[in-house]
Amino acid sequence: MLGLVVAVGFCCTAAQGAPFDQAYWIAVSSAVVKVEVSRPNGGYSLGTGVVVDRGRVVTACHVLRGATRVAVLHAGIRHSAVARSTFAEHDICLLQVPLLEARPAVLRPTSQLVIGEGVGAIGFSAGARIHYVHGAVARLHRYDDGVIVQGSAAFNSGASGGGLFDAVGRLVGILMFRMRGAGPQYFAAPVEWVAGGLGDNVGETVDAEIVGEAFWDRAPDRLPYFMRANILMSEERWDELQTLLSQWKLDDPSSAEPVLLLGELESRRGRIADGTRFGRHAVGDG
Numbered sequence: 001m002l003g004l005v006v007a008v009g010f011c012c013t014a015a016q017g018a019p020f021d022q023a024y025w026i027a028v029s030s031a032v033v034k035v036e037v038s039r040p041n042g043g044y045s046l047g048t049g050v051v052v053d054r055g056r057v058v059t060a061c062h063v064l065r066g067a068t069r070v071a072v073l074h075a076g077i078r079h080s081a082v083a084r085s086t087f088a089e090h091d092i093c094l095l096q097v098p099l100l101e102a103r104p105a106v107l108r109p110t111s112q113l114v115i116g117e118g119v120g121a122i123g124f125s126a127g128a129r130i131h132y133v134h135g136a137v138a139r140l141h142r143y144d145d146g147v148i149v150q151g152s153a154a155f156n157s158g159a160s161g162g163g164l165f166d167a168v169g170r171l172v173g174i175l176m177f178r179m180r181g182a183g184p185q186y187f188a189a190p191v192e193w194v195a196g197g198l199g200d201n202v203g204e205t206v207d208a209e210i211v212g213e214a215f216w217d218r219a220p221d222r223l224p225y226f227m228r229a230n231i232l233m234s235e236e237r238w239d240e241l242q243t244l245l246s247q248w249k250l251d252d253p254s255s256a257e258p259v260l261l262l263g264e265l266e267s268r269r270g271r272i273a274d275g276t277r278f279g280r281h282a283v284g285d286g
Contacts, residue, residue: 024120025132028169031105032162034124035059035095036078038069048123048162049095050171051102056202058194059161060176061086061093061210062217070206072097083202088212090144090193091176096202105163108170110147110190113137121153121186123162123175131159138184141226142255144215146190148226149173154186164188177216179227181234187216225252229261241265 035047035057047063049072057072064070070081072095081095113119117137125131135153142148149164155175164173173188215224220231225248232241242265248258 024167024169028105028120028163028165029122029130029132030103031171032122032130033057033100033102034073034130035063035161036071036073037064037067038071039066040068046124046158047160048158048175050161050163050174051100051104052094052107052171052194053104053198055096055098055100056104056198057081057095057097057100058174059093059095060174060189061088061091062214063161064093064206065210068207070095072100074100074102081206084204084206084208085197085200085202086204086208086210087193087197088210089215090146090189091214091216092174092189092193092197093210094194094197094200094202095206105165105171106169107191107195108166108172109192110149110172110188111192113140113147113149113166113172115140118167119149119151119153119172120165121151121155121159121162121175121188122165123155123159125156125159131155135184135186139226141224141257143224143226146192148190148224149188150184150230151186151188152184154178177214179230179234181230185230226257229258233261233265236268238265238269 031051033049033051035049037045047059049057049059052058072079072081079097079100081097083096085094115137119135119137121133122130133153135151137149137151139150140147141150159175162175163171164175166172171191173190176189177187179185228244229241232244245258245262
């Protein structure tokens, strides 16, 4: 179902469940900005950012790679970014935009989310008008002192660096990447990674080379366990998946996720009793 919110000129898609009301939409979108990146060849590309502090905008580092100049557009006004903090492995970059006057988003720890909770993805998909897509949290992946959100709130190119918001308009994630496969395959980075960088001194020039690769953009054998498991599950490579999950359990015995996925694997193979046993073990019931 497509609908145009004329009052604020935004395009809104309700992908799952009822969309949040217009008051929510207007309030949340005020913290979301368009990011323009100039390239050495004279071209440019577009992404999205979220205002997280006075004159501070978070976006995805992959939006900024190869930039010669970065500008932020808000309320029809273009502002130059003067400096950048880079956290390349997390794909999180913080821009300093001194003249930007926009109310920052309220941050809620991503670790407080629960599976099934309603969320909204907001960004400039395809570089056009700002889009909002309603969805839900499908999985939560513990990774590097944070929780990666996997959900059904869809987004496309141009929305990277945008915001994932909860039902009352609090920022709970930064739109990061999507994977191929059936079901919800849209991923957001935790706001804890953003909050951890707000105290840093911003001094790097916006055209400085971004060194290092993002965790989700590595060679397949160096991806986090949850991503490798996702690929194998989508491709129904059951034996390889079982081997991977067993190794994951050994490397991270405190994590319930490989145990839960082993249960899902057994259920998909038709071994319902084994699947139930793994599921109960993962939640500490037997």
